[in-house]
Amino acid sequence: MNARDETFVPEQTMLLTGNHAVAWAARLARPKVVPVYPITPQTPILEKITEFQADGVFDAEVITPESEHSVMAACIPASLAGVRVFTATASQGLLLMHELLHYASGARAPIVMANVNRTLASPWAFWPDQTDSLAQRDTGWIQYYTESAQESLDTVLQAFWVAERVLLPVMVNLDAFYVSHALEPVRVPAQELVDAFLPPYAPAHRLDTAKVESWGNVVTQDMFYRHRQALGAAMDQVPAAALEADREWSELTGRGYGLVEHYRCEGARIVIVAMGSMCGTARDAVDAMRDAGVAVGLLKVRLFRPLPVQALRAGLAGVPEVLVLDRNYSPGHGGVLHQELRAALYGMPEAPRIHGYLAGVGGVNVSPEKIADFVRMASASEAQPDSVWVR
Amino acid sequence: MLQIIIQGRGGQGAQTAGNLLAMAFFAEGRQVQSFASYGGARRGTPVSSFIRVDDRPIRVRCDIEQADAVLCFDATLLESRLLATARPDTLIVVNSSRTPEQFAEKLPGYRVMPVDGISIARRHGLGRIVNSALLGAFARAIEAPKLEVLARALTEEAPKLHDENIAACAEGYRWVEAQLQRMAA
Incomplete structure (x- = not known):
């Protein structure tokens, strides 16, 4: 059987949710092993992958272990055996993996994982909130945050490229509901194009019973x-690797995103900084405010780990005011992006005044009009070292 | 941009209805975004489905706070929280056996178009599955998408009872058409 012929798909525009766009990306990347926990808080990403498998168009071993901890414990040795590995989780599931997230990066296993950003218990809920993945920022995983189903698909494919170049695991984060469950038109690339972008994974070292090599010894x-x-x-x-992957992808598809994206930042007196789905809402807010004569722009942070400090410093130099919108909350610390940005810009000549607003925590709705209100509030007040609750 | 809220209870098919509507608009060449918001997918709890339709790519990603049109699966959900999303010109299509006049009296200042989705669904052997009937009614009320495009989306997505769903959709469409003719007369 020729697997390549069996799975051939031409480029097409489909109506997909963010979840299904991620599943399509996983299919097109041709991973060999996909361990996933099949119960709450799992998303339709897994359902679609198992549909592909049942249809005979997804030639991977799908393993369903008894917990997310065991999922990651299955991902690591599979990856070290030298095959491409994909998994997906959300909120509590990601937290249960925590111990092995450190292990995966230490083992230099280039696993790619999609995480749907959802609130953490307690209390119990399912709303969009990025605290789950931001709480994993010190685990040694590369982290992307995506704004749309299309960007989620494109980023999962770029993530494999980057992971296998630098031998680090990558987490692609998409907001619950607004991205994960939103049905929208998505350009699904042809298998041939993805094969050209992402050649088969062939690491220099791999676990092989015929060779005397080991991982994870006492040191x-x-x-x-x-x-x-x-x-x-x-x-x-x-x-540099992420930019190269993005550039190659852009040459093949016409779609590129950068590590950070500047939207209408020319001559801006105030720049909104955000991650994930809120960036889309902020674009409409920026357009409306620009039409009303307000010099405002948006800087979208797409790559969060490693934090692109140089790009942030260069991009925000000379901007008088910055307003960070955090859809996450670190108790006793405030908004994670706010505090990270303060640290990144500290000591910079002409550093902007940085306002940090806790907007949309727990999935509270943030409309374009609300973002315009926040910009007005920030423009009229002193920047505080602590993040401010707004709604 | 056209912004629509579909309000139902978990299990009634509000989320599916939102996706079907989005598919039909997409088939007509429009840009669409459809997502549902729910507190854990429990049967019987309120589910809101949000649909945006535009001629250019849709970037905004938040709940709809002011709708151009509302489709309500259950008249008991037609209360303050949902009504707050309606402007005076917002058309509200509701699953109910009452008359437009009764709603005008009960909810002055709102444009409410009732459709007896349960009766239509039962006539077509669909039991309590009202979404095809309500979608047909809604499409006539807001004059989009076209009935045949909506019927095609139903055929592609309905797991079974294709003919019954399409017939219910068409009867919902005609129900509203008849109401509008009666009110214009």
Whole structure:
């Protein structure tokens, strides 16, 4: 059987949810192993993948272990055996993986995982909120945040490219409902195009019973120290690798996103900084405010780990005011992006005044009109070191 | 941009109805966005489905706070929270056996078009599955999408009872047409 002929799909525009767009990306990437926990808080990503498998167009081993912890424990050795690995989770599931997220990056396993950003219990809920993935920022995973179903599909494919270049795992985050469950037109690339962009994964080292190599041995202080430096050096390569992947993808499809995106920032007196689905709403807010003569722009942070510090410093130099909108909350610390941006811009000549608003935490609705209100509030007030609750 | 809210209860098919409507508008060449918002997909709890239709790509990603049209699956959900999304010109199509005049009296200042979705569904052997009847009624009330395009989306997506769903959709359409003719007379 020729698997390539069996799975051939031409380019087409389909109506897809963010979840199904991610499943399509996973199919087009041709992973060999897909461990996924099949119960709450799993999303329709898994349902679609198993449909593909049942239809005979997805030639991967789909494993359904007893927990997300076991899912990640299955992803790591599969990846180290030298095959492409994909998984998907959300909120509580991601948290249950936490211990092994560190293990995966330490093992330099280029796993790609989609995470649907949802509120964390307690209390129990399902709303869009990015605290789940932001709480994993120190695990050594590359993190992207996407705005649409199309960007989610494109980013999962770019994520494999980057992961396999630098040998680090990648998390692609999409907001619950507004991206994950929103049905919209998506350009699904042809299998041939994806094959050209993403050649088969062939690592220099892999776990092989015929060869004497091992992973994860007990090490000395010095070896651990050097291991962390090597991990850091790989992280340092990510911005350039991610830009290269994005550029190649853009040449093939006409769709590129950058690490950060500037939207109508020319001459802006105030720039909104946000991640994920809220960026789409902010675009409409910026257009309406520009029409009313307000010099406002949007800087979308697409790559969050590693934080593209140089791009942020260059992009915000000379901007008088910045307003960070955080759909997450770190108790005792405030909005994560707010505090990260303050640190990134600290000591910069002509650093902007940085306002941080906790907007949309727990999935509270944030409309374009509301964002315009926030811009007016920030413009009329002093920037505070702490994040401010707004709605 | 046309912004629509479909309000139902978990299990009634409001989310499916939203997706079907989006598919039909998309088939007519429009840009669409459809998503549902619910507190854990429990049967019987309120589910809101939001649909946006435009001639250019849709970027905004938030709940609809002011709707151009509302389709309400259950008249008991036609209360303050849902009515707050309606402007005086917002057309509200509701699943109810009452008359437009009764709603005009009960909810002054709102444009309410009732359609007896349950009776239509039962006549076509669909039991309590009202979404095809309500979608047909809604499409006539807001004059889009075309009935045949909507029927095609139903055929492609309905797991079974294709002919029954299409017949119910068409009867819902004609129901509203008859109401409008009666009111114009």
